[in-house]
Amino acid sequence: MTLIAVLDYGIGNLRSAQKALQHVGADARLTDDPGLVRDAAGVVLPGVGAFGRCMEALRAAHLDTVALDAVGRGQPFLGICVGMQLLYERSEETPGARGLGVLPGTVRWLPDTVKRPQMQWNVLDIVTPSSLFEGLPDPAWMYFVHSFAADDPTHVVATCDYGAPLAAAVHRDNVFATQFHPEKSGANGLHLLGNFVRDAAAAGAPGSGPSVGGAR
């Protein structure tokens, strides 16, 4: 079974991501153990709540360096919602707070012409095909809950239209991230997570071999 490390830094609802990954066949573990993360085939950084508070909690658990190491080692990496935003340099939500800086740019308020947060299902406009989108229906509806979105278009592979085209997913090398919640997007989201687990297993990290322990 493919070992997926879900970084646990004590915030909000991390269980949904774990349960969804387990549902698509992964050995998903909530963990703050650097050794377990190193052994995992893939790493997931979920996030809910404020940017600054999430970064503080991530640093307090020393998971900022663990996340950066995983990205640097080339482990398949998936950021979800605020977990995507944390990959950028900074956010208008918490001026002064430093993000992980894996991706360039700033996370900015959604346009003030629309209700904030965007709290609804929306359609992905796929800009660049990615293996994580393989097999998704067209249109692919996903569930979004956010008031901020990344401003740099460089690595954006999908957008959604909400007052303006917003960054819905990014992909650079081994790093993939979604502004929507795949773990809350029903069959479509589970399909995308299944693609991530498949790719992680294929990437051949140590954890993609025989299971190193029981699930859950």
Added chain:
Amino acid sequence: MRAARVIPCLDVDAGRVVKGVNFVDLRDAGDPVELAARYDAEGADELVFLDITASSDQRDTIVDVVRRTAEQVFIPFTIGGGIRSVDDARRLLRAGADKVSVNTAAVERPALIGEIAEEFGAQCCVVAIDARSCRAEDPYPATPSGFRVYTHGGRTPFDLDAVAWAVDASRRGAGEVLLTSMDRDGTKDGFDLPLTRLVADATTIPVIASGGVGTLAHLAEGVVEGHADAVLAASIFHFGQHTIGEAKAAMTAAGITVRPA
């Protein structure tokens, strides 16, 4: 684009769905988890569980419901009822709920909204407002909007304007308003459209319309005339009167964008 959400609501008492559920193919029509999975499969956009458990020694049962739901339902779900503190909210969110809704406790102590939003993010803090048009026999003067906030499950009038409260709640960090008309709840006469429109137009956060749905046309009215972002209903779905698919087809026919069921 803006896509309206269709949200079935389940009243849960001591871990069991009440208000009657009538699907022929359910193993156990009283099990909230089985019913939630059924609505997910039908294409519901979100779910709301309202915990109406009266006895305090059975309150933990809702945490178990949340835990089991999170294992098999992969759409967002909200838990409301009896949440009085950040710790109450944390227990439910850690068990797997996506949002918590606060009502009486937030009216009595509005700072609770900011505390939950600060700790977990505005996106998981829903403020539920039970509103009723002001009446001559009220113990307080009429409110500017003509709609009054009620607490304790709609039993207790409060000296608070429903529209002003929605605006205040959004400023305090609420991510969403769940607005129930006590005048219409249970009547099947449709949403209170003037109330819904007043609140939706006054706030910059999403508003869920609730109370009074008796037909599919009522759902569309809530969005088109009430300006709601989402519509909530219970009995028209529970009794097999209509499926989520039929609700969405009716809304699409009325020109509303929805995620297809």
